[in-house]
Amino acid sequence: MSHTPHHPHHGLAQFEKLSEYLDRELDELTCQDIERHAKNCIACRVCLETLKQTVMLCHSINHDEKPVPPDFAIRLKETIKALCRDKG
Amino acid sequence: MSISQNPRTPNDDDTELIIQINSGRTDLFPELVRRYEQKLYNFGIRMCRDVQDAEDMVQDTFLNVFRYLKDFRFESRFKNWLYRVATRTCLKKKRKSLYAPEEELSLDYFLPGEEAAIPARVPDWAAAPLDQLLNEELGNRLRQAVHELPESYRLVLVLRDMEGFSTSETARILNLSESNIKVRLHRARLFVRQKLTDYFDHEPYTPSSPSWSCPV
Numbered sequence A: 001m002s003h004t005p006h007h008p009h010h011g012l013a014q015f016e017k018l019s020e021y022l023d024r025e026l027d028e029l030t031c032q033d034i035e036r037h038a039k040n041c042i043a044c045r046v047c048l049e050t051l052k053q054t055v056m057l058c059h060s061i062n063h064d065e066k067p068v069p070p071d072f073a074i075r076l077k078e079t080i081k082a083l084c085r086d087k088g
Numbered sequence B: 001m002s003i004s005q006n007p008r009t010p011n012d013d014d015t016e017l018i019i020q021i022n023s024g025r026t027d028l029f030p031e032l033v034r035r036y037e038q039k040l041y042n043f044g045i046r047m048c049r050d051v052q053d054a055e056d057m058v059q060d061t062f063l064n065v066f067r068y069l070k071d072f073r074f075e076s077r078f079k080n081w082l083y084r085v086a087t088r089t090c091l092k093k094k095r096k097s098l099y100a101p102e103e104e105l106s107l108d109y110f111l112p113g114e115e116a117a118i119p120a121r122v123p124d125w126a127a128a129p130l131d132q133l134l135n136e137e138l139g140n141r142l143r144q145a146v147h148e149l150p151e152s153y154r155l156v157l158v159l160r161d162m163e164g165f166s167t168s169e170t171a172r173i174l175n176l177s178e179s180n181i182k183v184r185l186h187r188a189r190l191f192v193r194q195k196l197t198d199y200f201d202h203e204p205y206t207p208s209s210p211s212w213s214c215p216v
């Protein structure tokens, strides 16, 4: 694992575009470039796959929404009611 | 492209309600609150330091919405406008600006160092089905990582990857350029990814085996 010239050779450009790649915000050609590169470059493939999983995990924790705490819900309702009474 | 036949967004379920409220039916305002209080509360606990701050943010946001609803021009979905008000409320409270040159996340930080070992393969956790991977502990780690992000990065990541807004919607909510959103989002994701990588380095995930198995 000595001096494999890994990141110098592809530099920052591809690395910076990985999120846009995952979000399908890149043009076809750039996507193909990235895919071709990741096929042969394990470091970028690892980066891409772990990043993708990170994004999917973020999406999935959004699904378990917490309910509003009951005491706050009551307070909020009262505040809003008073507001509507004053202005209404 | 300019689509300007109708300034009202057609698919917004809130349009009718808002028109009524703005025409004097303020008694219907609680219905608008009911529709969004839970969404906003969950956004609050992702963004704020604690539950108390989240509750304050929700309440202040609705007070601001009540005050400024007349200015809503139906140029976006109401939900987007609501989040715009909410993020302002959030930042104002802390007297912070999104444009302050504070706490930048440099990309260099995330690039593999010269010394870093080049991984031999994609780690198991990255290839695991989400339902097998995601448990309470990991959920907590993930939330914690999001909270450790500098605020402006946290806002972008939460809006894009948790609240589900598009790049252009997020740009409009935060009044930043789309390219700015993309840069911040990527860095925020890399930050969270690094935290997850560290976590799994200590608690390796192996398919269908307990997570405490010893690293080789």
Ligand SMILES: [Zn+2]
Binding pocket: A006, A010, A037, A041, A042, A043, A044, A045
């Ligand atoms: Zn590479």
